[in-house]
Amino acid sequence: MPTETNTVLLRREVIVRLIKGFLSDSFRKRADDLPFDMRPKYAEVPFRCCIHKERAILRERAIAVLGASVEQDDDKTPLGEYAQKSLDRKAPDQTVLTVVETACQGCTPNRIYVTDLCQGCVARPCTSACAFGAVSIKNGRSVIDGSKCKGCTKCMQVCPYGAIVKIKVPCEDACPVGAIAKNEKGHAQIDFSRCLSCGACVARCPFGAVAEKSQIIDILKALQSDKKVVALLAPAAAGQMPVGLGRIASGLIKAGFDAVLEVAQGADITAKTEAKDFQERMERGDSFMTTSCCAAYRELVKKSVPELRPYVSDTATPMHYTAQLAKRKYPDCVTVFVGPCVAKRMEGLQDGYIDYVMNFEEMGALFVALSIELSACEEYVFETPSSKQGRNFAVTGGVAESIRVAGSTGVSDFRPVCVDGLNAKVIREMTLWAKKKATVPGNIIEVMACTGGCVSGAGCLNNQKAAAKKVTAYAEQGAELTPDPANGELEKK
Amino acid sequence: MESQEKIKIRVCQGTTCFVMGASRLEGLETQIPPQWRQKVEISAQPCLGMCQKAGFMKAPFVRIGDEIIGSATVDSVLEKLSGIFK
Incomplete structure (x- = not known):
């Protein structure tokens, strides 16, 4: 994602304020007051035509953070009521994105x-x-x-x-499948039957008009309950803060989580299972196999390119395996995936082992709201150490490399190709590969919806370059992945 | 000694400042005009503690000499410096 722009910082401030509101004894009122607290009477109007429009947009941003859809808003329901609804709901909504309609500029067409x-x-x-x-x-x-x-x-x-x-219309230009377009009312609208939840529009809109529907209130409720809450920290986390992964995990414990697992641990299982899958597919004469860990790519295959389905590895994602391990170790626990990805929110809703998903931005906001200073936290010791290759899943090329290492005893003909970022052109190309109408440039295709890998996800805190460097440095400290497929007893779905 | 006269610029790298935009200040060093480069010394600081005093909304904080500025951006730091060097 782009480096921190004003829209990103506005969003973060709204999240922090709502977390603080939740933790206060007057959540409803704090929610109601949010637009006025952020833009008090006579305050400077930094971005829009007038203070009223700024407040109206902040109200809609808050609706998204409270987990509701702006599309269903009637403009008059008080934020306090949305806050109450977020407290009352038993499960998050089934769509993960919403258009902050008042924020949308309604750009002139491409x-x-x-x-x-x-x-x-x-x-x-x-x-x-x-x-x-x-x-x-x-x-x-x-x-x-x-x-x-x-x-x-x-x-x-x-x-x-x-x-x-x-x-260009930035959101339309960013969307790899044409799922967002201006409607007759003049603002962007998402076609959820096609949307991959990849988050490209979230990252690209310079008005910050596409927002994730947060589950942060649901997570805060879980943290206050008697249940054990386990954070599953995605590999990209290692690059998100000035401190390393160990201190970020300690920060989460301070915030009320009972345990933290590295999703890189699940990535090790994915790598081993996928290597085995690859070997079997090559032996039976398949021309290629694609990786399966990118949630937006899975949505693409499901919704737009069914021809690719036979070529996608059956292996479950690192998130899935890690959540399964967490549920096994702490029966009845609540699992919260903490990552950079919008699409993982969608995957989380479909995966029974995942209860909630929180992005890095929300994690950062949680630290801010609770005044947790990470440099003052201790190094958290993860129970199961992850491998160098598992830790590198978050950077383009990392997944293919892990499969190579995990399967080093199997197939000798290993020709990796990275699809580094999904766009209309590469989707057309891949469709031709599946239809056997074009030569596949390799036999193992790593697919990353975000250019650069997960470290470019829309929910990241740090910029991609800095994050990728830190993730790689952390990976270097890990042990080499051993090629024994020891986790065969975990369920794929 | 000339080095003692350098103006110290401390960019807070505390968690709050980082989340609220301190990474925007990453390129600060390269954006200081050449005529000032010898006169300033930029470094990162673990946490200036300002988020607790002034509130998170004012993060990120940067200390320039003895003064602390909130909601810091590369532009606001350069503006402050131009006031000092005038």
């Missing part, structure tokens, strides 16, 4: 546009480059007829002045 830099030259390569007759000259300058333009960008490429630009 189009190719001739700017004032057009010099009205004599050669006019733009007019001849266009195969659709969409470019003509009016008043000595190029003009594009939107009804004829197919968006091929040929005119852009040939303009000697670089005067033609593509105006």
Whole structure:
């Protein structure tokens, strides 16, 4: 995700305030007051047209943090009532994203546009480059007829002045499957029948208009209950803070969790199981296998590209295995996956072993709300140490490498290819591989919906580059993965 | 000694400051204009304790000399410095 922008910081402040509200004895009132506490009378209006619009947007951001959909909001239900609903509900909603409608700019549609830099030259390569007759000259300058333009960008490429630009709608441009578009009301709308929950729109919208529906209140309720609550800390966590994973885990214990497991431990099981799966598939003559750990990719296969289904490994995800281990060790416990990923929220809703999902941003907000200073925390000692390869699952290339190491005694023909970030083009390509209409460039395909891997997830705290470096450094301290498939008794689903 | 006259810039790396945007200050060093580079000394500080005094909303904090500024950004630090060096 991009480095911390104003929209990200606004979101974090809303989360911190609501956590503090929950922990106070006047949650409803604190929720009601939130937009006014953040933008009090006569306060500066940093971003929008007026203080009222800023407050209206903050109210909608709060609705998302309280776990509800802005789409179903009627503009008049007090935030306190949403707070009460979040306290009363037994389970989180089944959709994970919502559009903060008032925050949405309703951007002008994607189009190719001739700017004032057009010099009205004599050669006019733009007019001849266009195969659709969409470019003509009016008043000595190029003009594009939107009804004829197919968006091929040929005119852009040939303009000697670089005067033609593509105006993008960031969310639409980011979405790999065309699941978000402006509706008749003028703001973005998500088509959940296609949405992968990959979070690309969340990360890319510069107005912060797509939000995750948080489960933070549900998690706080669990922490206050008598049940044991176990945090499952994703491999990307090692790169999120100025301190290392051990202190982050200690911080979670301070926040009320009873135990913390490294999801890298589950990643080790995934690697071993997947290596075995790969060997079997190669022996039976399959042309390739794809990894299965990326939740957004699983959604893609389920919703848009069923042709790929036979090629996806049957192996369960690191989150699933780790949650299973947690439930076995602490029967009746509440499991909370803590990670960078929007799609894991979706996976969590579908996986019986996962109770809740919290992103790193919410984890950070929890530390802020509780005044937990991580540098003052001790190093938490994880009961089962994870391997170097398991820890590297969060960085592109890490999963394929772990399968190589785990299966080093099996298949000798190991040709990894990384699909580093899902987009329309790569999805088309992969579909051709599945339909046997194009040559597959390898036999083991690692798929990461986010470019760079999980460390680029929309729920991250730290920027990708810094996080990837720290994750890799932490991985280097781990022992090499041993290739024995010792965890065969864990269920795949 | 010239080094003693350097203005000390301390960027808080406490948990609250980090979550509330201290990583935006990562590139600070490279954005200091060349004529000031010899006059300042930038380093990270574990936690200045300001989040407890001034509130988390004002994080991230940066100490410049004896003064602490809240909601710090690269721009606000540079603005402060331009006041000092004028």
